[in-house]
Amino acid sequence: MEVRTSLRKALGVAISAATLLALMPLGASMANAATVSDGTDLQLSTADKATLTVKAEKNSYIKGHKFAALRIGTYDYAAKTTATTGDDAHKLTGLSVGTVKDDTIKQAVTDAYTSLKDGAGQNYKLEAAYTDNPVGQVAASLLGFKTTDSLTNNKDESSSKAPYTGQLRDLVTALQKNSAIDAKFAAAPTATAAENETATTATFEGLPQGLYLIKDIADASQIPAGSQLSIPMMVGTGVYEAGSDDNPYVKFVADESGTQLGTVNVKDDELTFTKTLDPNSTSLGKNDWGKFHLTTKVPLTTGFAHYEFKMVDTPSKGFTLPNPLDDQTHGVKVYVKAKASDANTDANKISADLYTLGTQTNSSNGLKELVIDFSNTLANHTDTFKYGYTIDVAYDMMMNGLESQPSNGASLSHSTDPKCDPSVPNTTCPVDVINVPVVKVHTFAIKLKNVLRSNDAALTGSQFTITKDGATDPIEFVKHSPTDPNNGVYTTTDPTGTAQKTSTLDVSSLADDTKGTITLNDMPTGTYVIQQTHAATSPTLRGVMLPKFKITVTKGDGSLTDENVTSSVSVIQDAWGLVNSTAPAGLVTVTNVPSVVQLPLTGGAGIILAVIVILAIAALFGGTVVLKRRHEATRRRV
Template sequence: MKMRKLFAGIAAAATLLGGLALGGATANAVDADANTGVVTSNATFKFTVENAAQWSNRSLSYYKLADYVQYDSNTADATASAYGVQTVNGHDAAIEAALKTAGITVPTGVDPMAYAMGLETGGLDQSAAKPWNEGTTRKFADALKNALVATDLTVATLTDAADNAKTVSLPAGVYLFLDTAASSTDNDAKVLTAQSAAMVVSSGTLDKTDKVITDPTTAAEVNLKNHITTVAKTTDDKDNTVSTGQDVKYTVTTQLPITTGFANYTFKIVDTPGVGQDVNKDVKVTVDGTEVTEGTDYELTYDDTTDAAKFTADGAKSFTIDFAKLLANAEYNTKPYYGKTVVVTYTAKVTADTDPVTNDVSVNNNGTEVKDHTNLTLGKFDFVKTDAQGNALDGAKFTIEAADDDDTDDVVPVTPTNAAAEADANGKVEFKGLADGRYLVTETQAPSGFANFMAKFYVTISGGEATDFEGADAWGLAPSLSGKTDDDTYAVKNVRNITELPKTGAAGIALFAALGVLLAGAAATVFAKSRKASRMLNA
């Protein structure tokens, strides 16, 4: 019974193998090859996740390491079968090499998997830790993963199960499962699930008394210890409408990855500001709320190195934050850093006067990407300058300034850099590069030949367009117009003399007040002259 003792030791050590189901379930009928004793019955391998998003853009592939072999009855029941472990035919060399990398040297002529699983100490082990950074099985799985090529692997056909789990039915045995993930092409998804480390998983039930595998087909259950990487890019402008010349602060938020099982893990943030802004080179990076150091924890590189303080964005120039140094830190997985929130901030000045101004960001998580973007809009409006008869006038000059009337909402107008405009030959006056909000427009110079009665009005920009006008001058030169449509033309008048001023409302009152002042002046003059004449006659 030398063979029995060998496999009893193997089975006992197999309790340390990740994914091996332990329990006292009644053995099911198991099929085995009549010549080799290799178990041919299937077992279910179940993979669970904490969040359904962990299945996004991924699949599992497998490489079988060992078969179960029916070899003898157990001591308690001579009719019951027990099972041992045997390396899959043709996989010996690759497995033996990977075991050696993990520190397990297989004696010549000995089955690699049987030996590694049968060692009382120093053999393959298991851990429920997240991440599983150390141990012989971790080193073995990583070494074997790196040695395999695509043709060595088979993609698992996964079936949906309850609670976001998935299962695959495979011949009972011991497997290496590899997780793969694809790049996200949906900018609105903003979520990426990174790869899990390579996993060694085995089916089977262990009889703890006799220390033998009594049912090799018992299902194995593994929790995928992958992580979800999200990215979000935001600005400090509440409604993402901006004015030319406005300073904008950008914030990128993501999470550091679990790097277990991967050599030279890549984690980079690549930010590409769009046309219409000067980007300041004032990047600040924090991890879990604490600022980290450029050159020590990350490397920051700019495509444009012409100016040390800023660069002009063109939609192609990027800057990259590479976290390779932090990931290589000996404390990265023990402190741990993985899963901690990374926040990147920088500022830019908007130089465009038309929309949109876009900014893209991508997170390269070991070859897979997740993306997000911001979209800033700038509004504009125009009006027509006319005389009292409605004829277009050129030469009138105007200024515009922010005049917010509500500090509690998200709409914050900002006076643009170019806050002056002049009527063209068609009388058109245009202001561009405006954030949503309320503005005051003031005439500063009347056209040549016209009286110095200046128009003034408020305009509300919403959705990048003028929606409401409110006359604000005493002369009624700028009328009020609510709910402007594309078919409406807003006209602001100039007059050659006081008699052309509107005769109704406040403007009419102002006119009559002006006339009253003139008449009063004339009366005073006449009275003064009358008194002077009277004195001369009485002299």
């Protein structure tokens, strides 16, 4: 049979696929449509029994979203295959699309189509045969249907692939901005996405068959965190034949795409946002720099009039931001890369003019927050911000010692409503805010106890210093004395920044369980050198054989968001053997002796003691020999 001017062979109505949800395109593989043979006429049903289904995976974030379906195109003629068995049975060979009898819709589609521009910058025009059928023109010029006339047979495949930009996407976006079309949706049929055993679906039932615009009309302020309203989509119902209303034609012959009419397959595009701390930064000391990362993915901005995308880091007072914020060593650097596992390199570090750095004041505590804002660049630089790529914001913050175990959180705010335009006066567009759990930098306590070796009696008056392994100067502490200045408790934290500091640590002289102890709070993990610099004064011991040894503090199990994380302390023995080799519950016991003869008889001290004894015997033997020789010499003189 002869194919009519408006008949589109072997494809029919294709959806735009240009949605936030990565909708699958129909007919994307129909380049071979011209090779199929014509079928036989199909008498179209006039009953309103068509269905449209928006379908997503189980647990999809579109659950609860409400959609409206506005009919803009009619099915005027269809052809089917003659095969009754095999792969070609019950399939379409062609479908003719018309425009609904509604002057508002007709004008809106005409205006949207003629606002598009070709590669030469010229506006599209309606062909003579489609002056009264702009939806038919859309099918011919954008959906790629093969015709037998001289019309241009363009197929806008870019609108069917991520990031779903292109002429068809632009047309649907133009339609969503049309206030007259927007008003039509108020009376359109609706369906709400619900979850079943296998999927999340929103199904329209009892529709006249044809081509529809589907719009997400959910309340943008009520949708799940990390999601946003979908961009309007264009989709057709299955083709229903008179007398067989329950068995529509949904596939086209020679179509290998796997898609079908009547169903929109949705892929979730939920935003995620994480904050991490480099493994070497999970325990920090004063003046140490922690290396932080904020990570998310480039969202789908297609169809949005404006897209807000802003990260905010909220540090507690124990952290100091780099100054300047783009400091070469510690400042903010942004990387955009194909995979999260890709290394951050100069090749994927983006230019600083593609984001805005700044600070703002936290309304609750008055502290400075770090702001990284991509709102003015993300949607306009898709060559850099490719949809689905990973954005990794890396920066350092210094632990300033003003707070014990400082913490910080972060948030990502992003647009949720594609139809909202903030340039319209008195318009505030909704945003979703994703908050990450607060990240904590864990510090730990180190406890020493100085005792007499002979009876484990606590000693007082002794002093110690502690130095980071490899450093030359001892660490300075603030005496922590909420009840008594002699309690032997010290901390590296100085909330005021003005407290007097000391590197000389006195053991507790209190007559309680703390006697002879030193407690060092807010210590990061690492290896330290501890040296006793002064012997006890009660009882009085000579300042000889004072131990010098190392300890290593190791973080125990627990995540960055846990409130309490344990630690363990291991001891590297001193030369005298005066330090216990184990530190149960983090307590390091340091023993002193009043004389060399009380040193342990094992290890280095035992060797030293043996050497001393040998030297003493040698000295005694030498003295005896000298006396004997003198005696013999005296006898000879006599």
